Amino acid sequence: MTEKSYHHGDLKNALIQAGIKILADEGIEGFSLRKVAREAGVTHSAPxxxxxxxxxxxxAISTDGYRKVYERINAxxxxxPDDPLxxxxxxxxxxxxxxxxxxDHFKITFSGSVEREREYPALVEMTGKTFDALRQLIIRCQKSGLLDSGEPDLAAVTVWGFVHGFVHLIQEGMVSHVVTNRYTKREMLILSLNQFLKSPLTEDPRDGFILGSGK
Amino acid sequence: MTEKSYHHGDLKNALIQAGIKILADEGIEGFSLRKVAREAGVTHSAPxxxxxxxxxxxxAISTDGYRKVYERINAxxxxxPDDPLxxxxxxxxxxxxxxxxxxDHFKITFSGSVEREREYPALVEMTGKTFDALRQLIIRCQKSGLLDSGEPDLAAVTVWGFVHGFVHLIQEGMVSHVVTNRYTKREMLILSLNQFLKSPLTEDPRDGFILGSGK
DNA sequence: CATCAATCTTTACGTTGTCTAGATTGTATA
DNA sequence: TATACAATCTAGACAACGTAAAGATTGATG
Structure with a gap:
């Protein structure tokens, strides 16, 4: 945090944050190791x-993305509590x-920018914890009758797969304006999730759950 | 096709095929414009x-991927015919x-490697045709009672999103061996798709549809 | 205070995407 | 048929990139 001494102090995290910033500012194609180093105020070989x-x-940036999502999910x-839906x-x-x-941070994190050959322990741990949290949630939903019973791992893949693809397709602009003009993203998500639920929501007064009356 | 004259004849398509070959051989991180040119037997500026x-x-490579999928879907x-399921x-x-x-060809095609700012007419046309084919299929499934009725565009997003995420998660190795050892990929897909269907399959004698008895 | 490992800089190399200028060719025009 | 032209390909150059090696600087340990 000294910002001036030869030794940075916490360059590793500074580089991760600089990387996230570059992803936000210039996107994934503007991302380079040298640019990240520059942003952090060090030479291109310092990393x-x-x-x-x-x-x-x-x-490491991917791990940070997982960590964020994992923490928010836990939150x-x-x-x-006691409301699986x-x-x-x-x-x-x-x-x-x-x-x-x-x-772009999302893409780096969840869209396979990391080569899976080499295993990065911290990343593997975070992916495991995140998937576990999801599986536990799925099991609670199954027990309360919200989801079909069955292999929780497989159900978790189904749900995660859907949510991931959902984000991807909207990001790619593949959803017609007919849909995006009528519904908010949250409404679209809930309407889609509805197809997984055993007792579908049609309308719900809880904040953000109003899906519009009728269809 | 002369392979020797100064003018190649059909270099554009040759480059696309060379690119696909490089994606297959070296993967997406080994992909470079110069390598593709080399593979096609021309100079690095020829492309x-x-x-x-x-x-x-x-x-262009992405468009070719869409074309393949589009043609196979039509097939x-x-x-x-008359069997929406x-x-x-x-x-x-x-x-x-x-x-x-x-x-890797799949990733280039469907995982947002193409910047969406500039519009590539051929690509836009293929994505549109592919999405249309899916929407028409969804509508047929809705009419025959297989899927919930509702906005077809939204249902198409749900289904496409799920299938895309499904491939992604398995490719990333995020599905536990508990699951992948028990089921084939096709069985996993069908079991997952099952969650979308109004009248779920439990077992089906048609070729490839046998899901194993019991759960 | 001396030593040492960790950290950062400097320099260098090969590769990449892209630009410019020029060579080669098929094709249309006269 | 000869000529002009546009399309196609080569050759060379440039900045930016990832990575490696060697050296400078620093905090921590004895």
Whole structure:
């Protein structure tokens, strides 16, 4: 934090934050190791004291993205105890929100920018914890009759897969304006999630749950 | 096709095929404009006679990926007329198969490698046609009672989103071996798609539809 | 205070995307 | 048929990139 001494102090995290900033400012195609170093105020080789190579740096940024989502998911789960439906919807919304608020950080994190050959322990741990949280949530939803019973891992893949694809398609502009003009993103998400639920919502007075009357 | 004259004859398509080959051999991180040119047997600047830049070349490869999927979808739809369920499953399977057979071509095509700012007419046309085919299929499924009635565009997003995420998660190795050891990919897909269907399949004697007895 | 490992800089190399100028060719026009 | 032209491809150059090696600077340890 001294910002002036030869030794930075916490360059590793500074580089991660600088990387996130560059992703936000210039997008994923403007992302380069040298630019990140410049943003952090160090030479282009300085990162190599903390990351083996560019891939390792991307893995660290990805890990940070997972951490954010994981923490927010835990937050909403604690916020709505004994309400699996609400937990289900808000967890999905956490994922979707992150995708729209920080599209390129989201892509780096969840869209396979990291090579899976080499294993980055911190990243593997975060992906595991995140998937576990989702699986536990799925199990609670199954027990309360919201979701079909069945292999929780498979159900988790189904749900995660859907939410991921949902963000992706909207980001790519593949959803027609017929739809995007009629519904907010949150409404679209809930309407879509509805197809997974055993007892579908049609209308719900809880904040943000109003889907419009009729169809 | 002369392979020796100064003018290549059909370099544009040769470059697209060379690009697909490089994606298959070296993956997406080994992909470069110069390598594609080398593979096609021309100089590194030759592609600029046919593509404005690297992005335009990626867009062309992406368009080719869409074309493949679009044609295969049309094929299975014609193969099973008056059987929306089968059309639904096989269409999903076309998408998933492409993802597993040509993972990096799939990524280039469907995972947002193309910048959406500039519009590439051929690509826009193919994405539109593909989405239309899906929407028509969805409508047929709704009419036959297989899917919930409702905004077809939104249902199409839900289904496409799910299938896309499905491929993505398996490619990233996020599905536990508990699941992947028990089911084939096709079984996993069908079991997951099951959650969308109004009258779920439990078991089905038709080829490839056997999901294993019991759960 | 001396030593040492961690951290950061400097310099260098090969590769990449892209630009410019020029060479080669098929095709249309006269 | 000869000529002009536009399309196509080559050759060379440039800045930016990822990465490696060697050296400078620093905080921590003894």
């Amino acid at each position: 190599y004291a903390h990351f083996a190579d560019k891939q390792a740096m991307i893995a 909403v789960i604690e916020q709505f 609400r937990q289900f919807i808000e967890t999905a919304w956490v994922y979707v929100s992150f995708g729209f608020e920080e599209p | 600029y006679a046919h593509f404005a830049d690297k992005q335009a070349m990626i867009a 299975v739809i014609e193969q099973f 089968r059309q639904f499953i096989e269409t999903a399977w076309v998408y998933v198969s492409f993802g597993f057979e040509e993972p």
